[in-house]
Amino acid sequence: MKTNQQNSAASVNRITCKPDFSLLEKSYKKNQLIVRFNNTPSDTEEEAVMGYFKQMGYSKIKVFRYSNCPLPVQLWEADGIDTVVSGKGVKAGTGPGTQTVGENYSLNFLSKIPNLSWNQPGQKSSIEAPADKKEVVKVAVLDTGIDPFIVEPGYVGTNMENKPGYECFSDSPNGWNFINDSSDIEDDNPGRHGSLVTQFIINEFKKSPDKTVQIIPLKTHDSNGHGDLFKIFCAVYYAIAKGAKIINASWGFYYYEDEPLSQLNELIDILRQEGILFVTAAGNQSDADDTIAKAILAQRGINPTPSQLRNLAIHQFMPANLSEEAQNLITVTTSDGDIVSATENYSNVYVDMGVIADKAEDGSLVFEVPFKQIGPAEHIGGSSFATAIATGIIGANCDTGLYIPKKVNKQSFIDDLFVASENAGAAGLCQKFPALEDDLIKDGICVLKQPNA
Numbered sequence: 001m002k003t004n005q006q007n008s009a010a011s012v013n014r015i016t017c018k019p020d021f022s023l024l025e026k027s028y029k030k031n032q033l034i035v036r037f038n039n040t041p042s043d044t045e046e047e048a049v050m051g052y053f054k055q056m057g058y059s060k061i062k063v064f065r066y067s068n069c070p071l072p073v074q075l076w077e078a079d080g081i082d083t084v085v086s087g088k089g090v091k092a093g094t095g096p097g098t099q100t101v102g103e104n105y106s107l108n109f110l111s112k113i114p115n116l117s118w119n120q121p122g123q124k125s126s127i128e129a130p131a132d133k134k135e136v137v138k139v140a141v142l143d144t145g146i147d148p149f150i151v152e153p154g155y156v157g158t159n160m161e162n163k164p165g166y167e168c169f170s171d172s173p174n175g176w177n178f179i180n181d182s183s184d185i186e187d188d189n190p191g192r193h194g195s196l197v198t199q200f201i202i203n204e205f206k207k208s209p210d211k212t213v214q215i216i217p218l219k220t221h222d223s224n225g226h227g228d229l230f231k232i233f234c235a236v237y238y239a240i241a242k243g244a245k246i247i248n249a250s251w252g253f254y255y256y257e258d259e260p261l262s263q264l265n266e267l268i269d270i271l272r273q274e275g276i277l278f279v280t281a282a283g284n285q286s287d288a289d290d291t292i293a294k295a296i297l298a299q300r301g302i303n304p305t306p307s308q309l310r311n312l313a314i315h316q317f318m319p320a321n322l323s324e325e326a327q328n329l330i331t332v333t334t335s336d337g338d339i340v341s342a343t344e345n346y347s348n349v350y351v352d353m354g355v356i357a358d359k360a361e362d363g364s365l366v367f368e369v370p371f372k373q374i375g376p377a378e379h380i381g382g383s384s385f386a387t388a389i390a391t392g393i394i395g396a397n398c399d400t401g402l403y404i405p406k407k408v409n410k411q412s413f414i415d416d417l418f419v420a421s422e423n424a425g426a427a428g429l430c431q432k433f434p435a436l437e438d439d440l441i442k443d444g445i446c447v448l449k450q451p452n453a
Contacts, residue, residue, distance in 0.1 A: 020299065023292050024086075024256060028107040033081050034230050036263050037072040038102030045101045046074075056084070066181075066234050069168035073237075075108065075230045082107055106263040109318070111232065111251045113144065113225030114284055116191025118378050121371045125152045134208070137395045139201055139246045140216040140239035142232060143194030144225060145177065145187035150371050151195050155202045157214040157242070166241040175217035176238055178231040188223040196380065197250045197388040199370040204392025207450050211396050216242050221251065229264070236267055240274050245403045247271065248391045249280040250384035254289040255316045256296055264319055265326070272328040275405040277413065279391045281383040282333035282345040283317035285310065310340075312347035323350050328408045330394070334365045334386040335446050337433040341365035344383045346440040352410060354436065354446040355386040355393075367449075393417070393447045397429055414445060 035049070046063075053061060053076075064075040085105050125148075138157070146156060159173045169176065175185045187194045198215055205213040218235040221227035232249075239247050255261060271278055290306075293315045297304055309315050312331075323331040333344045335354030340346040343364050357365035359379060366381035367389065397420040398413045414430065421428030430447050437444030 020296065023295050026110075026288075027253065027292070028082065028086075028109045029228060030082050031077055031079055032108040032230075033076045033084060034106045034108050034233065034263060035074045035076050036104055036106070036233075036266070037074075040070045040072045041101050041103075049101065049103055053078075053081070053084075064230075066168075066237075069237070071168065071234060071237050073230070073233045104263060104266075106229065106261065109229045109253050109255070109261075111221065111227040111229065111253050112286075113189070113193050113221050113227075113251050113384065114286075114382060115225065116189075116193060116196075116380065116382075118191065118369060118380055119373075120192060121150055121373050123372065123374070125150050125371070126154075134210055134212040135400060136214050137205070137211055137246065137400060138214045138216055138242065138244045139248060139391060139395055140218055140235075140242070140244040141194065141198050141201065141248045142218045142220045142235050142239075143187075143197050143248075143250060144189035144192070144221045144223070145185045145194045145219040146175075146198055146215070146217045147187040147192050147195040150192065151198050152202055155205070155213055155215055156198075157216050160214075160216065160242045162241045163243045169238045169241045172238075175219075176235070177219040178235050178238075179219055179222045179227070185217045185219050187219075189221070189225055190223070191225075193225060193250075193384065194219070194221070196370065197248065197384060200367070200385055200388035201248060201392040201395070203370050204389060204449070205396045208396040211400075213392075213395060216244055227251065233263075233267060236271070240271070240276065244276055245400070246277045246279060246391055246395050248388060249278060249319065250387045252281055252283050252317050252320055254283070254286070254293065255318045255321065256292070260322065260325075261318055265322055268319065268322055268326045268329055272326070272408055273406050275403040275408045276328065277394070277403065277408055277410065278319070278326070278329045279387055279394065280319050280323075280329065280331055281387040282312065282320050282331050282347075282351050284345070284382050284384075285343040290315075307342075310342075310345050312345050312350040315345070317345055320345065321350050323352055327410060330390065330410045330413070332387040332390045333383050333441065334367075334381065335433070335436060335441065336360065336365055337431075337446060338435045340436070340440045341381060341383075343381070344386075348437060348439050348442050351441050352445065353390060353414070353430075354433075354441045355389045356446050356448045357381070357386075358449070389449060390447055393429060393449070417447065 320331040334341040366379035417430035
């Protein structure tokens with residue numbers, strides 16, 4: 001029998017009205033703008049753009065740059081500067097500038113990770129290191145960091161060298177904390193979100209006979225699970241410099257503009273030029289964000305159902321909603337092959353794959369916690385963890401020749417998973433589920449966890 005999700009998926013179009021930004025003030029950092037340039041600007045070029053803002057009345061602007069590395073992205077802070085792109089001035093991605101250095105502007109959107117509660121294991125992780133003869137796939141994890149007490153440290157990168165031609169971040173070889181600009185990458189999130197995500201990835205690689213993973217740990221979210229787009233941008237450049245093949249982004253934020261978020265879109269395209277695959281979460285139910293969405297839709301006379309608010313065609317979630325156009329971006333949710341988890345987002349346009357859950361629990365689809373546990377196995381749910389499992393399955397099973405600069409394409413990875421399925425036992429690695437393809441997941445594609453090695 002079809003669920004509410006399937007029956008109602010197409011009945012409301014994506015939000016297209018200009019949002020009331022008074023509803024959105026908690027979704028971005030006020031008095032801040034992200035300024036992106038085509039290339040790292042010279043002092044003269046930066047002063048020229050600054051002069052344009054001064055003409056608009058923003059005379060006291062603080063500029064924040066990454067301290068040890070010149071990047072083409074900066075954070076500008078001044079009273080009211082966010083209004084330049086928040087409905088009272090130009091639209092995000094366009095606007096004031098010199099037209100000489102290709103600068104564009106964005107609100108510094110907040111990214112939030114859900115609160116988690118589970119009993120953490122009472123024993124230290126093993127020190128197992130990957131086999132020397134295995135092919136190494138570098139995966140950058142942008143999250144709350146890593147707890148060395150529970151994550152297997154042998155798979156976490158140390159003394160990582162930069163790619164030839166990339167000098168930035170060469171003096172920070174063990175990952176980086178972009179929250180307080182330090183080398184302390186320890187996971188201080190009470191639910192250990194980043195540690196869970198990391199170990200889910202590692203566990204899939206441990207099943208591979210010929211590939212292993214080197215995790216690039218990047219702390220972009222604080223102890224409360226809060227991050228922002230500027231820190232994420234900086235972390236992405238670190239991942240590029242260290243040679244990441246996959247970026248795991250188990251986070252995101254709801255978005256209400258008509259236009260795509262061009263700065264993030266351009267960043268994903270830069271990753272494609274580098275041959276990097278970007279795997280991100282479809283997003284989860286959030287009562288606070290649902291309240292905002294309902295208020296904005298009400299301005300158009302629409303009263304969405306709870307199920308419709310999980311539809312990415314109605315309630316946009318970034319970066320997930322960029323996946324229709326971005327050829328190197330894979331959006332992931334959780335499924336059982338028949339439905340999508342009721343607390344997670346879905347779309348047959350913007351969600352590229354589901355991950356088959358381990359079980360259903362309290363109305364949600366959940367996965368077994370990836371650590372060795374004392375007592376009964378605990379389970380945990382959310383598109384964050386489906387994303388991490390998908391990252392691990394893709395990285396551990398797909399041909400590394402697919403990470404082609406300028407040509408990396410998610411369909412090639414999906415096709416390769418079907419090929420790999422022939423050697424993965426009766427269940428396979430990747431299947432198409434007809435019940436999902438009409439409304440819930442593009443082509444009904446789901447990946448399946450294999451038994452632990």
